[in-house]
Amino acid sequence: MSTQLQRSEQETDESPQEQRLERKSLTEGEREAQRTEEESTGDETPRAHLKVFRYDPEVEAKREPRFDDFHVPAPQGTTVLDALMYARDEFDSTLTFRHSCRQAVCGSDALFINGSQRLGCQTQIQDLDQRPVRVEPLPHQEVEKDLVVDMEHFYDQMEAVEPYFQGETPDEEEQLQSRENREKVKMSTRCIWCGACQSSCNIAAGDNEYLGPAAINKAYRFAMDEREDDDIKQHRMNILEQEHGVWRCQTQFSCTEVCPKDIPLTEHIQEMKREAVKDNLKFW
Numbered sequence: 001m002s003t004q005l006q007r008s009e010q011e012t013d014e015s016p017q018e019q020r021l022e023r024k025s026l027t028e029g030e031r032e033a034q035r036t037e038e039e040s041t042g043d044e045t046p047r048a049h050l051k052v053f054r055y056d057p058e059v060e061a062k063r064e065p066r067f068d069d070f071h072v073p074a075p076q077g078t079t080v081l082d083a084l085m086y087a088r089d090e091f092d093s094t095l096t097f098r099h100s101c102r103q104a105v106c107g108s109d110a111l112f113i114n115g116s117q118r119l120g121c122q123t124q125i126q127d128l129d130q131r132p133v134r135v136e137p138l139p140h141q142e143v144e145k146d147l148v149v150d151m152e153h154f155y156d157q158m159e160a161v162e163p164y165f166q167g168e169t170p171d172e173e174e175q176l177q178s179r180e181n182r183e184k185v186k187m188s189t190r191c192i193w194c195g196a197c198q199s200s201c202n203i204a205a206g207d208n209e210y211l212g213p214a215a216i217n218k219a220y221r222f223a224m225d226e227r228e229d230d231d232i233k234q235h236r237m238n239i240l241e242q243e244h245g246v247w248r249c250q251t252q253f254s255c256t257e258v259c260p261k262d263i264p265l266t267e268h269i270q271e272m273k274r275e276a277v278k279d280n281l282k283f284w
């Protein structure tokens with residue numbers, strides 16, 4: 001475990017890259033001297049202490065999982081992703097995590113932050129009560145390196161519900177959707193495939209074949225869309241009614257609680273259960 005040095009932003013004409021290179025060339029003693037000097041200048045930039053999970057199966061010395069400490073500047077508005085990027089750029093370039101859009105759109109930076117699934121880019125340090133801020137990879141997924149988990153199984157489950165429109169599209173006719181129907185499926189379309197819900201689900205953790213909340217929500221998105229044919233809807237219901245489908249859900253609401261897009265996942269799963277019951281009713 002290593003404790004990284006704190007650093008203050010200084011007024012300078014050098015570009016951030018030049019400053020970074022200069023700092024990296026300093027010896028440990030010089031860094032300590034610089035830190036003391038910066039602290040004595042009265043810099044009051046708030047700082048955050050991160051405890052970050054580290055693991056690298058390809059490097060013998062790093063095969064044993066551990067936590068590294070990073071102290072980074074955290075002025076108002078700093079997100080956990082910002083803090084991780086700072087730690088990687090300034091202190092340890094081997095620190096590995098996924099990110100892309102930085103605005104809760106791509107879904108690539110779902111992490112386990114202070115014991116809860118959240119997007120790093122959507123979580124501001126100042127909103128977190130617990131210090132140090134503990135950052136771990138998503139639970140119930142295989143860790144590839146540091147904060148990066150293998151998402152393959154999650155994508156397979158999404159794929160299993162055939163998440164796309166199917167059926168005949170009339171050549172010259174627009175397929176119109178009513179305002180009411182659009183409203184009904186609106187929230188379900190917001191999924192960004194981050195995997196936070198799947199990671200939070202106890203059932204998914206114990207049953208690797210359970211479709212999981214994100215996939216069922218995706219099935220809901222199409223099954224409830226009035227533009228899809230009845231026979232395709234029936235096909236989707238058959239997928240959802242199988243042994244590891246909707247009936248596995250025990251209504252624990254953990255998925256709904258962690259979804260960064262506020263999708264009412266449990267409600268959607270319950271609705272698909274009701275559809276499944278209707279689907280199996282027989283009238284003699």
Ligand code: SF4
Nearest residue numbers: 191192194195197259
């Ligand atoms: S349903 Fe929500 S938590 Fe689950 S993958 Fe989609 S956006 Fe992420």
Ligand code: FES
Nearest residue numbers: 101102106107121
């Ligand atoms: S970086 Fe894209 S969702 Fe956070």
